[in-house]
Amino acid sequence: MFAIDVQDLRKEFKIQKNREGVTGALKDLFRREYTHVTAVKDISFQIPKGEICGYIGENGAGKSTTIKMLTGILVPTAGHIKVNGFVPHQEREKFVQGIGVVFGQRSQLWWDIGVIESFQLLRKVYKVGEKEFKLRLDELVERLQLNELLNRPVRKLSLGQRMRCELAASLIHNPEILFLDEPTIGLDIVVKTEIRDFLKSLNQRYETTILLTTHDLQDIEALCSRVIMLDDGQIIYDGGLEEMKEKWGKGKEVQFQFADRHDITKLRLLTAGLPVEWSEENEVTAKVWIPLDVNVSDVLSRVVGSTEIRDIKIFETNTDDIVREIYKTGSAGEAVHV
Numbered sequence: 001m002f003a004i005d006v007q008d009l010r011k012e013f014k015i016q017k018n019r020e021g022v023t024g025a026l027k028d029l030f031r032r033e034y035t036h037v038t039a040v041k042d043i044s045f046q047i048p049k050g051e052i053c054g055y056i057g058e059n060g061a062g063k064s065t066t067i068k069m070l071t072g073i074l075v076p077t078a079g080h081i082k083v084n085g086f087v088p089h090q091e092r093e094k095f096v097q098g099i100g101v102v103f104g105q106r107s108q109l110w111w112d113i114g115v116i117e118s119f120q121l122l123r124k125v126y127k128v129g130e131k132e133f134k135l136r137l138d139e140l141v142e143r144l145q146l147n148e149l150l151n152r153p154v155r156k157l158s159l160g161q162r163m164r165c166e167l168a169a170s171l172i173h174n175p176e177i178l179f180l181d182e183p184t185i186g187l188d189i190v191v192k193t194e195i196r197d198f199l200k201s202l203n204q205r206y207e208t209t210i211l212l213t214t215h216d217l218q219d220i221e222a223l224c225s226r227v228i229m230l231d232d233g234q235i236i237y238d239g240g241l242e243e244m245k246e247k248w249g250k251g252k253e254v255q256f257q258f259a260d261r262h263d264i265t266k267l268r269l270l271t272a273g274l275p276v277e278w279s280e281e282n283e284v285t286a287k288v289w290i291p292l293d294v295n296v297s298d299v300l301s302r303v304v305g306s307t308e309i310r311d312i313k314i315f316e317t318n319t320d321d322i323v324r325e326i327y328k329t330g331s332a333g334e335a336v337h338v
């Protein structure tokens with residue numbers, strides 16, 4: 001059984017049209033006109049237990065709509081969903097016991113009461129026993145460093161502090177599946193790293209399945225072995241992160257800092273016959289772009305032997321660039337493997 005099993009899932013929204021002018025408004029009063037937006041277009045995917053899967057796409061691609069259907073907040077127009085063995089919108093009460101949800105843009109904590117009181121309320125919602133709650137809370141407090149925050153009202157927390165509390169809140173009942181919609185949005189790099197480390201260890205320790213929506217591809221790099229990419233409600237890529245890089249990565253860039261002034265013509269001659277491209281940065285620095293099918297060491301050995309070098313830096317393919325390129329060209333269209 002998969003942790004998440006989605007078959008031909010579709011969501012259409014009915015939107016009221018507003019006709020123009022007074023006559024339009026009057027007409028609207030008597031007979032409303034509607035248009036339909038299809039936010040999710042018959043998508044299918046399966047996520048095995050214990051996997052951390054990135055769910056990415058541009059604004060409006062349909063990510064949040066999918067998460068809302070997977071968590072039972074929205075009812076699908078068509079298709080089938082099984083999460084943790086349940087149909088989310090039909091078996092809500094049993095279903096929510098097994099999932100945790102964090103929407104980065106919205107809080108599940110009560111604004112004016114102390115964090116610990118919110119946790120207590122959630123304990124009751126999820127019917128967690130006092131003893132179990134205590135153990136769980138101690139662990140979360142330690143690992144997310146919440147000690148100082150427990151008695152403060154949520155409205156007095158910084159965004160990073162609040163997000164750590166949100167994560168703890170979503171995990172009080174030790175769910176098997178965690179849905180995270182933009183969990184690192186607006187956070188500084190230190191908090192982002194802390195949250196990523198926490199999620200990684202949570203996954204390793206409890207085999208928690210995580211579906212993660214994010215615009216920050218560093219989240220994906222740090223956490224996900226698999227990526228599902230959505231475009232206009234359809235899946236345009238479903239596969240490994242490394243595979244994605246191999247398929248669409250443009251190669252590597254190597255930057256040389258020479259001991260003396262370099263001569264770009266001479267550098268080009270050194271690598272003659274290889275499909276590489278040199279560019280000058282300044283008098284002593286030059287870059288060479290090496291496509292994926294050329295061995296970096298072949299290039300290095302030709303240059304290193306004949307010039308004195310101070311420093312070499314190798315820049316790997318950047319996921320950010322790849323994803324941007326795929327969105328731009330839609331080139332992933334041919335390579336869907338679902």
Ligand SMILES: Nc1ncnc2c1ncn2[C@@H]1O[C@H](COP(=O)(O)OP(=O)(O)OP(=O)(O)O)[C@@H](O)[C@H]1O
Pocket residue numbers: 013014015037038039057058059060061062063064065066
């Ligand atoms: N309640 C709604 N009523 C009407 N249209 C909606 C509703 N919710 C979402 N949509 C539309 O569905 C499409 C997908 O929206 P969704 O919020 O799922 O995208 P997203 O990928 O999560 O985007 P973002 O990255 O901006 O959060 C958009 O065109 C959006 O305008």
